[in-house]
Amino acid sequence: MSDQIPFLTEKKLLDVLSLYHYGIAIHIGEDAVIQYANDAMIAIWGKEKKDIINKTLEDALPELKGQPFIDMFKQVWNEGLTISGTDTRADLVVNGELQSFYFDFEYRAVKDDTGKVIAILHTATDISERYYSRQREQTLSEEMLAMNEELSASNEELISTNEELVQSQIQQRELYDELAESTARFRAMVQKAPVGICIIRAGDLFVPEVNDAYLELVGRERHELEGRTIWEAIPEAAAYAPIMDGVIETGIRFEAKEHELMLPRNGELTTVFVDFVYEPIAYDGGNQAIMVLGIEVTEKVLARRGIEEMEQRIRLAVEAAEIGTFDLDLESRKMVTSDRFNAIFDFKENVPWRTFASVIHPDDNERRLKAHDDAMKNGKLFYEARVIYHDNSIHWIRVQGNVLYKDDKPYRMLGTVLDITHVQRLNQQKDDFISIASHELKTPITSLKASLQLLDRMKEAPSPVMLPKLIEQANKSVQKVSSLVEDLLNVSRTNDTRLRLNKTTFTIAEMLNNCCNHIRVAGKYDLKVTGDEQLQINADEHAIDQVVVNLVNNAVKYAPDSLEIILNVERSGNFAKISVSDKGPGIPPEKIPHLFDRYYQGESAGFQNSGLGLGLYICSEIIKRHGGQIGVESEVGKGSTFWFTVPVE
Structure with a gap:
């Protein structure tokens, strides 16, 4: 449908991930080369993006040497498993100082269809504040216990003497003030925490304390939670009541990742995904409260699912088109191929690269080698050749590919192969x-x-x-x-006569230098390409070539004494303008308005003196389909310039 919203490109998807406020990175290889890291991950590492991308983890973060993380990456890559951790300490150099941080993290192996590990997805959440908060809370609990013990001793001493009673009251007041101050600090930390926190009493499940982040997470106002039981306030989450009861009874924390919940958003129940923890708080010999920590990860989950769905659609499209795919390491010459690729070359399994090359028809091998040589220079592989099957039957293939570069050197080629025998x-x-x-x-x-x-x-x-x-x-x-x-x-x-455009991006000057070989081979005419040699357009290269060939043929036909034909390329606003000029007899003014009409024929002494009169009409239709214009400038006795324009983008 014309109004269908286009899917995001890979770059835009990565741009979306970069906005995510929890760390995400993608690593490649046993040494965990950092191919991608969003802004949150770069902030966690305390480095500049330019100092870490495309570097191994050890080179980017040398302070990790001696810590367990580099070995974990190697294990995930080699064994294809997932390693995760919570409250894990990591020593990182931030602002020039080695500091200790605590993280919830996951190293997940990402595999292709064959089960081979192709990347490691690294997610991390800095929970240092939560960790230190829990430590301080435990310290406060111990202090409170000590205070209670001291208070008991003071009460016993109060019985013996009034003076001791007065002193004890003073001490009690000081302890109370300290306790009040500690409680205030604790509440301030809860309120300012970057994650949702809710304190629930174990005995009656009432909510004495909740921060704004938690209220935003569950879509509630403060008065809807405080002074009520948790399941009364959030009935849509009551399915987790047995889990919380188990945490209260056993004192064992419960942690959930990417759980799907229905929570209110803008007045409506909406599906969201949440990471949360039920953390028991124990004092006075029992579990007295549960601290709930929650983080919404809906954007992360939807982004991941979107990527997975896009990959699935691409895979289905490739399979439906019966296109074979390959991934060639240009240094080692090791090649990974799809099942369809193997079948097109008449193999039942993946074989070495040279084995695939050996079944190319001998007469086409030189063309294949030249195409590969050209691809190393311009980054694009294209050729058509014949393949000899095991039963000696001949089949035609079309191979296309893109070359990837590292430090301006080609190191990898990704491409497709299509059976074009039919x-x-x-x-x-x-x-x-x-x-x-x-x-x-x-x-x-x-x-x-x-x-x-x-x-x-x-x-x-x-x-x-x-x-x-x-x-x-x-x-x-x-x-x-x-x-x-x-x-x-x-x-x-019986044929479909509609003109279809197969658009690709190509350099105009390169196309002009490669066209009209039948004229060049004859050696009589000099086709000179001038103008912008780097200008590119996105158009149907074959159709544009057809237009140029038609204009050059006309120049040769109607200006035979003009031995130099100029093919010029220039940019005009948002359009590329291509012109073909000769120094022939020119065209009478009265004929120019009709040159691009269908079946137009002039007199024998005029411009068009043979043919069906369709050449320029077809050229005009091709350019119109591209959204451009075509025309001619001519002066009798001085020559003619046929030109056309094509949008640059």
Whole structure:
């Protein structure tokens, strides 16, 4: 549908991930080369993005040497497993100082369809504040216990003397003030914590304390939680009541990752994904409270699922098109291929790169080698060749690929292969059909010509014997031609005549230098390409080439004495302008408005003196489909310049 929202490109997806406020990074290889890291992960590491991307983890973060994380990455890469941790300490150099931080993290192996590990997804959440808060809370609890013990001792001493009673009261007041101050600090830490925190009493499940982040997470106002039981306040989460009861009874924390919940958002229940923890708080010999920590990870989950869905759609599209894919390491010459790729080369399994190359037809091998040499220079691989199957049958393939560079050196090639045997056979059938049609038309036309010539000779003295026979023969020939033309029209009507554009991005000057080889080989005319040699457009290269060839052919045909033909490229606003200029006799002004009309024919002395009059009309239609314009500037006696424009983007 024309109004369908386009899917995000890979770059835009990465840009979305970069906005995520929890650390995400993608590592490649046993040494954990950092291929991608979002802003949150870069902030956690305390480094500049330029100092870590495309470096191994040990080179980017040398302070990790001696810590367990580098070995964990190697284990995940080699064994294809997932390693995660909570409240894990890591010593990192931040602002030039080695500091200790605590993280919840996960190293997850990402595999391709064959089960081979191709990357490691690294997620991390800095929970240092939570960790230190819990430590301080435990310290406060111990202090409170000590205070209670001291208070008991003080009460016993109060019985013995009034003076001791007064002193004890003073001490009690000091302890109370300290306790109040500690409680205030604790509440301030809870309120300012970057994650949702809710304190629930173990005995009655009432909520004495909750921070704003938790209220935002569950979509509630403060008065809806405080002074009520947790399940009364958040009934949609009551399914987790048995889990919380288990935490209260056993004192064992419960941790959940990416749990799906229905929580209110903008007045409606919406599906969200949450990481949360039930952490028991024990004092006075029992579990007295549960601290709930929650973080919404909906964006992360949806982004990951979007990437997975996009990969699945791409995979289905490739399979539906019966396209084979390959990944070639240009240094080691090791190549990973899809099952379809193997089948197109008549192999049942992946074989070495040279084995694939060995089944290319000997007559096409030079073309293949040249295509690979050109790809190392321009980054694009394209060639068509024949493959010899094990049963000696011949099949045609089309190979396309892109070369990846590292430090300006090609190191990897990704590409596709398509079986075009059927297309080649159709083309051969088309050529055979045209040959047969031409032969069939030639015979009656020759007979008709002979009859007309004899009739012309005897027009002054017609022979009563020969005249009827010649007329009859001429009518038969005309009838034969008419029948053949009707057959051709019937064939044409059965075909889809709409002009389709297969757009790619290419350099115009490069296309001009490669076109019109039939003119260059003859050696008579000099085709000179001038102008912007780097300008690129996104268009149907074959169709644009067809337009240029038609214009050059016209220059040769109608300006035969103009031995130099100029092909110029320039940018005009948002368009690329391509022109073909000659120094021939020029075109009369009265003919110029009609040059691009269908079937237009001029007199024999005019511009168009042969053909069907479709060449320039087809050129015009091609350019119109591209959203451009076509025209001509000419002056009699000085030459002509045919030009057309194509949008740059």
